[in-house]
Amino acid sequence: MLIQKIVQELQDIPEDKLAEIYDLIYYFRLGLSQERTQPRTPGLLKRQLGDAFFEPLPEDELQQWE
Numbered sequence: 001m002l003i004q005k006i007v008q009e010l011q012d013i014p015e016d017k018l019a020e021i022y023d024l025i026y027y028f029r030l031g032l033s034q035e036r037t038q039p040r041t042p043g044l045l046k047r048q049l050g051d052a053f054f055e056p057l058p059e060d061e062l063q064q065w066e
Helices: 003-010 015-036 059-065
Strands: none
Touching: none
């Protein structure tokens, strides 16, 4: 039933925009299959982060990153 509603909505989209919709659906579906096959791997930080990690960087350090 829901797929029929989706098809009805697609019929109202201008022809020149269908490629964008196709790409969105295609890559969304690929992402779903990757979620199932690839478990999350932990990053480099293995311990809990302190509150200081979430504080804004001083202006001089921000300038170094830009």
